[in-house]
Amino acid sequence: MKxxxxxxxxxxxxxxxxxxxxxxxxxxxxxxxGRVVDARTNENLIGATVVIKGTTNGGPTDQNGxxxxxxxxxxxxxxxxxxxxYLTKEVVISDNNVDIKLEESxxxxxxxxxxxxxxxxxxxxxxxxxxxxxxxxxEDAGAFNVNRLKEIVPTVQLxxxxxxxxxxxxxxxxxxxxLTNDGVDPGVGFYVDxxxxxxxxxxxxxxxDIEQVEVLRGPQGTLYGKNTTAGAFNITTRAAGFTPxxxxxxxxxxxxxxxxxxxxxxxxxxxxxxxxxxxxxxxxGTFYNVHTQLxxxxxxxIGVRGQLLYTPNDNVKITLIGDVSEQKPNGxxxxxxGVVPTKRAAYRQxxxxxxxxxxxxxxxxxxxxxxxxxTPSKADNYLGGVSLNADIKIGNGTLxxxxxxxxxxxxxxxxxxxxxxPVFTISSGNSVHEQWSQEIRYxxxxxxxxxxxxxxxxxxxxxxxxxxxxxxxxSAQWRFAQSSTSALWKTPGLFDNFxxxxxxxxxxxxxxxxxxxxxxVSDKIHVLPGIRYNYDKKVANYKRETxxxxxxxxxxxxxxxxxxxxxxxxxxDVAEGNFSGQVTLQYRAGKTINAFGTYAISYKPVGINIGxxxxxxxxxxxxxxxxxxxxxxxxxxxxxxxxxPNSILNLIVxxxxxxxxxxxxxxxxxxxxxGYLANAEKVRVMGxxxxxxxxxxxRLTLNAAVAYTDGKYVSFTNAPVPLxxxxxxxxxxxxxxxxxxxxxxxxxxxxxxxxxxxxxIGLKGNYFFGVDAFYRSSFSSSPSPSQYLNIDGYSLIxxxxxxxxxxxxxxxxxxxxxxxxxxxxQLLAAPGSAGHYAGIVGDxxxxxxxxxxxx
Numbered sequence: 014m015k016x017x018x019x020x021x022x023x024x025x026x027x028x029x030x031x032x033x034x035x036x037x038x039x040x041x042x043x044x045x046x047g048r049v050v051d052a053r054t055n056e057n058l059i060g061a062t063v064v065i066k067g068t069t070n071g072g073p074t075d076q077n078g079x080x081x082x083x084x085x086x087x088x089x090x091x092x093x094x095x096x097x098x099y100l101t102k103e104v105v106i107s108d109n110n111v112d113i114k115l116e117e118s119x120x121x122x123x124x125x126x127x128x129x130x131x132x133x134x135x136x137x138x139x140x141x142x143x144x145x146x147x148x149x150x151x152e153d154a155g156a157f158n159v160n161r162l163k164e165i166v167p168t169v170q171l172x173x174x175x176x177x178x179x180x181x182x183x184x185x186x187x188x189x190x191x192l193t194n195d196g197v198d199p200g201v202g203f204y205v206d207x208x209x210x211x212x213x214x215x216x217x218x219x220x221x222d223i224e225q226v227e228v229l230r231g232p233q234g235t236l237y238g239k240n241t242t243a244g245a246f247n248i249t250t251r252a253a254g255f256t257p258x259x260x261x262x263x264x265x266x267x268x269x270x271x272x273x274x275x276x277x278x279x280x281x282x283x284x285x286x287x288x289x290x291x292x293x294x295x296x297x298g299t300f301y302n303v304h305t306q307l308x309x310x311x312x313x314x315i316g317v318r319g320q321l322l323y324t325p326n327d328n329v330k331i332t333l334i335g336d337v338s339e340q341k342p343n344g345x346x347x348x349x350x351g352v353v354p355t356k357r358a359a360y361r362q363x364x365x366x367x368x369x370x371x372x373x374x375x376x377x378x379x380x381x382x383x384x385x386x387x388t389p390s391k392a393d394n395y396l397g398g399v400s401l402n403a404d405i406k407i408g409n410g411t412l413x414x415x416x417x418x419x420x421x422x423x424x425x426x427x428x429x430x431x432x433x434x435p436v437f438t439i440s441s442g443n444s445v446h447e448q449w450s451q452e453i454r455y456x457x458x459x460x461x462x463x464x465x466x467x468x469x470x471x472x473x474x475x476x477x478x479x480x481x482x483x484x485x486x487x488s489a490q491w492r493f494a495q496s497s498t499s500a501l502w503k504t505p506g507l508f509d510n511f512x513x514x515x516x517x518x519x520x521x522x523x524x525x526x527x528x529x530x531x532x533x534v535s536d537k538i539h540v541l542p543g544i545r546y547n548y549d550k551k552v553a554n555y556k557r558e559t560x561x562x563x564x565x566x567x568x569x570x571x572x573x574x575x576x577x578x579x580x581x582x583x584x585x586d587v588a589e590g591n592f593s594g595q596v597t598l599q600y601r602a603g604k605t606i607n608a609f610g611t612y613a614i615s616y617k618p619v620g621i622n623i624g625x626x627x628x629x630x631x632x633x634x635x636x637x638x639x640x641x642x643x644x645x646x647x648x649x650x651x652x653x654x655x656x657x658p659n660s661i662l663n664l665i666v667x668x669x670x671x672x673x674x675x676x677x678x679x680x681x682x683x684x685x686x687x688g689y690l691a692n693a694e695k696v697r698v699m700g701x702x703x704x705x706x707x708x709x710x711x712r713l714t715l716n717a718a719v720a721y722t723d724g725k726y727v728s729f730t731n732a733p734v735p736l737x738x739x740x741x742x743x744x745x746x747x748x749x750x751x752x753x754x755x756x757x758x759x760x761x762x763x764x765x766x767x768x769x770x771x772x773x774i775g776l777k778g779n780y781f782f783g784v785d786a787f788y789r790s791s792f793s794s795s796p797s798p799s800q801y802l803n804i805d806g807y808s809l810i811x812x813x814x815x816x817x818x819x820x821x822x823x824x825x826x827x828x829x830x831x832x833x834x835x836x837x838x839q840l841l842a843a844p845g846s847a848g849h850y851a852g853i854v855g856d857x858x859x860x861x862x863x864x865x866x867x868x
Contacts (some may be wrong), residue, residue, distance in 0.1 A: 042528065045109055049074050049094060052114035059819040072256030073821070073868065079522070083255055083280070086327065117711060137653050140541065140599040141231040142607035142665045142702065144168070144718070146253065148223040152865075153813060154785055157272070157294065157457035157822055159216045159246070162786040163773055164779075164809060166228050167720045168702060172839045174853055175345040176217035176394040177423050178443070183230050183244035185698055185724045185756035186669065188213060189677035189690065191796060191841070195444070195476050196519055196553065197620035197640060197675055197690055202233065202241035205248045207333060208400045208417040209239045210507065211448045211474055215396055215421070218338045221318045222276045222290035224251045230702075232615040232647050234593055235529040235543025238452040238470030242615045243646045244564040253288035253322035253332070255280045257536075259868055266827075266861020269297035269687035270312075280464075281321075282423065288320040298343060298482045299857055300382045302390075303375050304433050310344035328406040337397040346390040348379040349431050350840055350852025353801045363848040366492050372434050380835040385433035388440075391426035410457015410464075415730030421446040422479065429844050431851045435487025437844065439512065445479040448472065466604055467528035485512030485561070486577060487720070493845050494577050511562030513578045517555045517769035519623050524548045541597040548590040549618040556582040557625065581625060585638045589619040595647075607653040617643035620675055622690050640690045641673040662705040669698045670727070676796055693729035696753060698722065712768050719761035724753035735799035739846040751798035757789040757806065771816070778818035781825070785811045794840035802850060807836035809855075821867040826860070833858035 048438060049061040057078025063073025066423070071092070074080045079237040082092070089107035101404035136145050144166045156162045159181065163169040172190065173179040180188045187201035203210045210216075227247040234240040259281035264272040269296070278288035293315045298308030316338035323331040351361045359365060367373065376383040398419030405412045423444045430436035454468030490508040501507075529543035559578050563570065589655065595613035602608065620640035627634050649667040656662055676692040704718035726732075732748045766783035773780075788808045808830055815825020839853040 018482070024301060024384065039511060043084065045084060045088070045106060047080055047109070047111040047113060048078045048600060049080065049096070049107070049113045049115060050629050051099075052116045053245050055114075058096050058099070058115060060821050061094060061099075063113075064093050064818035066091040066093050070255050072254065072258045076820070081256070085283075089310070097622070098629045110457065118839045126563055136227075137607060137655060137661065137663075138601075140539070140597050140607065140611070140651065141233075142649070142651055142663075142667075144228040144230075144704065145553060146226045146228075148220075148225055151220065151223065151226065153783065153825075155813075155827060157219050162226065163763070164811070165762055165785065167718050167762050167787065167789070168230055168722075169228060170755050171216065172755060172853070174347065174839060174841055174851075175392045175425060175427070176214040176340060177392075177444070179213040179216055180755070181213060181216050181246075182755060183228065184667075184722055185753055186671070189675055190754040191677040193234050196551065196623040198240075198523075198549075198618045200241065200243040200617050200643070202237055202239050202245035202250075204237070205243060206250055206332075206400065207402060207413070207415045207452070208398070208419070209237075209450055209472065210396075210419065211239075212396070212421045212446055214394055214423060218247075218340065218396060219292050219294055219314050219644040221292050221316045221336065221338070222251050222274070222288075230665070231611070231649055231669075232593075232595060232613040232645060234525075234545045234547075234613075235527050235595055236466060238450070238454075238525065238527070239470065239472060239523065240545065240547055240593070240615065240618065241526065242617045242643065245578075249290070250318065250320075250334075251276065251278075251290070253286040253320040254278050255286045260866065262863060262865040264863040265862055266296075266859055268299060268859060269295065270859060270861055271295045278320075284324050285355035286322040286324075288322075290318045300344075300346065300348070300384050300854075302346065302384050304385050304387050304388055304854075309384060309386070311342050311348050313341045313343075315339055316784075327692075330404045332402045332404075334402070335397075335399045338395070340392065340394040342392055344390050345392055346384050346386045346428055347431060347841070347853055348376060348381075348384045349843075349849050350375055350379040350837065351801065351850055352829070353737045353799075353848045353850065355737055355739045355846065357848075360498070361495065361740065361847070366847060367432070367434070370434055371494055372432065374432065379837075379854055382663070382854070382857070384431075384769075386431070387433045387435060388426040388428035388438055389426055390428065391424065393422075393424040395422040395424075396420070408454075408457065409459075410455055413452070413454045413456070415450075415452045415454075417448075417450045419448045419450075424479075429484075430493075431843055431849065434489040435494050436489045437481050437484065438487035438510075441484075442482045444476060444482070446474065446476040448474045462533040463530065465528060465530035468526070470523075470525045470527070472521070472523040474521040474523075476521075480514050480516070482515040482517070483512060484515075484578070485510060488569040490577060493847050496574075496576065500518055500528060501573060504563060504570060504573075507563045507570060507573065508577060509562060511559070511574060511578065513557045513559050513580075515555070515557035515625070515823050517553070517623050519553045519621060521552075521619065522548075522550045537598075537601050539599040539601070541599065542594070543596070544592065544594040544614075544756070546586075546592050547616060547618065548588070549642075550586070550588040551619065551621050552586040553621045553623050554584050555623060555625070581634065583626070583635060583638060585621060585635075587619045587621060587639050589616075591616045591642070597629065605655040607651075609651050611647070611649045611651075613645070613647040613649075615645040615647065617645065617675065620690055625754060635721045637691065640675055641692045643675055644672040646670045646672075659709070660707040663703065665702040667700060667702075670816060671698075674729075676729075691732075693726055693732065695727040696724065696729075697727050698724040698753065698756070713765065715763075715765040717761070717763040719759070721759060722756050723758060724756040724822045726751050726753065732797045735795050735797040735802070736846060736848065736850065737799060737801055738843045739848075746797070748797050752793050754793045754796050760787075760789040762787045773816045773818065773824075776818035776820055777815075778816055778820075780816050781814070783813045786812075794837070797841070802840045802842070804837045804840060807834055807855075809834060809836075815863075823865040823867075824863070826862045828858065828860040830856060830858045 061074045063080040095101040170182040229245045259277040262274040276290040296312040298311040300310045318336040319331040400417035427440040429440040456466040458464045495502045527545040597611040599609040619642045652664045674696040700722040706716035730747045764785035768779040768781045790806040813827040817823045836855045
């Protein structure tokens with residue numbers, strides 16, 4: 014009943030703006046036809062896109078270069094006409110049977126239109142560092158998820174040992190590095206069609222029919238519903254339309270790779286249109302588990318998205334979207350990448366432990382792509398939801414209401430010890446999550462020199478175990494847990510099937526009011542102040558109970574068992590409210606230069622440790638249950654330029670300082686699942702970013718981006734020791750001045766595509782060849798800097814070669830990681846700190862072919 018009332022309340026808020034629309038006059042639809050031709054040769058242009066300006070009404074030209082527009086708008090009106098290799102053109106249509114002539118684009122770059130500031134505008138005009146990747150570019154590059162997109166946008170970092178344990182960062186900031194703790198919010202906002210996705214597992218799913226990805230860098234809390242202290246992903250999918258169109262794509266590759274995509278859209282009535290899209294990806298495992306003699310770490314993904322678009326009149330647009338995505342891989346399992354000598358006694362070192370147990374790793378390098386895991390791997394990841402969006406034109410702006418409900422279910426099974434011995438035989442953090450969100454926002458012009466956006470946002474989350482989370486030890490656990498030479502450790506059955514069952518729940522409420530103005534002091538100078546108020550509350554319940562193992566009342570044996578797992582329970586709640594904001598000064602020296610500076614104050618919400626708390630002398634450290642909110646101070650200067658009609662060059666310099674930085678730390682205690690959260694007193698990240706692109710002689714496009722990022726702990730005086738110092742005199746150390754994890758000082762990407770006109774089996778079109786290269790320098794893979802857990806820098810090359818016909822058919826061959834580079838994406842210390850660590854190994858060389866058809 015409680016959920017039903019909340020859903021009814023949110024639905025009411027969405028429908029309320031509809032009553033504010035005063036435009037109820039009936040619309041009579043009519044058909045407008047025309048033709049698009051080459052201005053020089055007068056040849057028909059097949060597949061050119063014609064869209065009525067300001068609407069989604071449009072589609073491609075047919076075999077005769079003709080288009081048809083079913084519309085209720087009265088003539089005359091403006092259409093936007095575009096075609097690959099030609100200049101985009103706006104044409105006033107005042108009659109039927111019009112011929113529209115397009116000129117070849119020569120060296121001029123087409124403008125990139127974005128919606129990040131809640132209105133359509135040029136990316137070069139916006140005083141925000143932003144990277145834009147079109148859906149077509151992502152598809153051609155094989156970037157069908159965020160993990161692959163990071164190879165195009167070098168300021169993005171994504172680390173994942175499985176879907177749940179996913180870290181999405183921009184400039185090295187956003188989420189805690191390492192294993193996920195559900196009690197902390199991400200600092201990078203992830204939005205799809207205006208809906209905030211709260212769970213980091215969403216970033217592991219395949220994109221479904223995306224139109225564009227906009228990556229905003231730096232705090233954006235005055236523009237977006239959920240506070241985003243490090244940046245935001247603003248993803249838009251292809252919208253439903255009244256002109257029938259569609260696309261189908263099929264790819265085959267090595268490792269049994271098969272990927273199918275499809276999308277169809279068209280009218281259901283004069284005012285109702287629909288779109289349905291799907292994607293499915295399968296690939297065999299790239300590792301071999303010698304224990305089960307089966308491949309592991311495969312891909313088994315499927316996703317479906319449906320849309321309904323209702324346009325009762327020209328001033329109202331209502332969109333209902335539903336989506337379901339599912340991943341069911343045989344994985345993820347990772348090999349041991351190395352062994353660190355710790356400060357523990359010789360008998361407690363990893364090599365001595367496995368020697369006593371007569372075990373030997375069946376591989377000498379993680380790059381042999383062999384694992385030995387005695388626990389079956391499972392990582393079922395399910396995500397779905399429904400959203401209702403209403404856009405109503407009122408005055409000189411648009412009132413938008415977005416209501417959404419989303420559901421996430423996670424069913425894993427992991428081998429946490431990374432070896433074939435029964436040490437940690439079960440690690441299953443089953444979880445289920447629901448979220449409800451509501452955003453009401455108005456964006457538009459207030460006067461000729463003043464415009465802005467103002468909004469209200471609410472997010473309610475309920476995350477809990479499903480129904481319990483289980484950690485269980487096996488018969489070899491005694492040797493890994495052994496901390497003395499007492500013969501009691503060898504007591505038969507002491508740790509066999511000894512484990513904990515955990516029930517936990519965290520309920521969160523996030524409320525916000527935000528707004529930003531754009532004041533044109535003059536034609537060249539703009540001042541953009543913004544403000545935000547946040548209120549966050551979290552209520553957590555945690556309880557774990559031990560089971561199994563040797564049933565005994567012997568205090569000495571019970572003490573040994575308690576060294577591995579103990580009962581633990583606590584209830585806690587936190588609440589925090591704060592004001593934040595920013596001010597930007599923008600100077601437009603002309604159409605080709607856009608300079609700006611921004612100072613921002615932002616806060617990342619308060620957190621709660623919900624994966625278990627460390628203990629000292631047998632007592633729970635309850636003070637660690639609460640994690641202070643991050644206080645962000647950000648300064649940035651940018652210069653966006655267009656040196657010539659065929660080129661763009663941008664420069665960003667920034668400095669970000671964070672007080673009470675939320676960081677993920679590891680502990681030798683196996684019962685503290687996925688580590689715990691702590692606050693570092695202060696960190697600083699500063700950097701320089703340069704990006705640009707150019708079109709040469711109409712047939713060659715080049716793009717490049719390079720980022721220098723320097724991140725360090727300014728002050729962290731009570732950090733846990735790195736893996737190699739485990740067992741020393743101190744359990745904590747001062748790591749002030751040490752580098753932040755996950756940040757490469759240098760990263761960059763460069764790409765290009767060359768085209769040439771030609772024929773293929775009688776089809777007219779363009780041959781193309783494209784290359785994308787990505788590089789990042791070495792980086793730390795340990796929250797506390799370690800001399801061992803560092804990842805070497807690496808480079809990746811991806812390429813494609815094919816033909817795009819003007820009829821909408823494309824066929825090409827592709828290769829990723831062309832030179833089969835061996836590299837790690839992340840290193841993870843095994844629980845218990847015996848000294849060994851696993852390596853998340855990047856994909857090997859993959860190649861295949863893709864056939865695509867659009868109409």
